[in-house]
Amino acid sequence: MFHGLVLFCLFFSPLIGAETDEIVSAMQGDSFTLRTGFTERQGDHETEWRFGSSRTLLIRIKSGNIITSSDTIFRDRLLLDRQTGDLTITNIKNEHTGVYELSIDLGQTEFQKKFFVTVYAPVPVPVITRYSPQCSSSSSSSSSGFKSVLLCSVVNVSAVTLSWYKGDSLLSSISEADFSIGLSLPLEVEYQDINSYSCVVNNPVSTQITHLDISKLCQTCSGNSGDISVSSQYTLIPQIRGRQPTLFNIKESEVR
Structure with a gap:
């Protein structure tokens, strides 16, 4: 008992x-x-x-x-x-x-x-623009192609994560715990690629996605066609905060 x-x-x-x-x-x-x-x-x-x-x-x-x-x-x-x-x-x-x-x-x-x-607060829709002033030819590529730095941005956000995805695979991301008037994550694209890309911004309660359309962002890059495909290699750039970015080269095998 x-x-x-x-x-x-x-x-x-x-x-x-x-x-x-x-x-x-x-x-x-x-x-x-x-x-x-x-x-x-x-x-x-x-x-x-x-x-x-x-x-x-x-x-x-x-x-x-x-x-x-x-x-x-x-x-x-x-x-x-x-x-x-x-x-x-x-x-x-x-x-x-x-x-x-x-x-x-x-x-x-x-x-x-x-x-x-x-x-x-609900997160805003991320905006994808071309950061580099113009598309340039790729001297490092064995095949003819062009490259451009694309910038995914959100404004007036706090406690968010901004990410680039290739299909369902995460390529890069940055997070901001405090309030920020602007948060950006660039991606350099070059050569031809049929993969889909998207920029995602999220916080614990909401998510917004913008899908990348290279043909609209860099229609003048191709000599014969207005469509430009995404590169098979990536140059990922850290968060830009009012200064010129530093480029970091990452091979495709390293980001898959």
């Missing part, structure tokens, strides 16, 4: 009074729900939801009464599930990024849970 009691306590002790952190990512204009983990409210025990370093009260449930926040950034945005205690915040903005705390007074102990919420 004693051993059975010990096993019972060990099994259930993490469920009551333990603090479990969750990370939540959400997009501006959407809604997110913070879940208590309970299928129904724990009797008439006092329940509180708080926000931020100042622990601003959002909602308190006590003896069946509900007190809601008067904070303007949450006005008309709070939805409470009275059965589970789950909290939904609607029409979210960047200012709703922060730490949300749940506490439930269970009498002899207190159940606590923290949610670290980050609100992201």
Whole structure:
């Protein structure tokens, strides 16, 4: 009997009074729900939801009464599930990024849970342009062909990754954690290639893709035809931030 009691306590002790952190990512204009983990409210025990370093009260449930926040950034945005205690915040903005705390007074102990919420803006569509002033012939290629440096760019972004893909294979990428007025990733293309290429920008909640059309970007490169195919070799250039880029030659076998 004693051993059975010990096993019972060990099994259930993490469920009551333990603090479990969750990370939540959400997009501006959407809604997110913070879940208590309970299928129904724990009797008439006092329940509180708080926000931020100042622990601003959002909602308190006590003896069946509900007190809601008067904070303007949450006005008309709070939805409470009275059965589970789950909290939904609607029409979210960047200012709703922060730490949300749940506490439930269970009498002899207190159940606590923290949610670290980050609100992201939807990413813009990346734009592909020609960075080099004109298309030039490739002296290193054994076959006649042309090359041009293409630049994939996004503006006014934060917490994004910008990438070049050949089909489903990643060629290069750069990331920016802080706000940036402009983020660019170049790719030099040359010779003829029938592969598909695309530039992808993404953050934890959204993705945008622009597919590369060489014929529109460098129609004057070919002497007999307006269509130019992508090179079978690549010169990848690091992120450009207001200065001339340095070229790094990477063979095709190294990026497959």
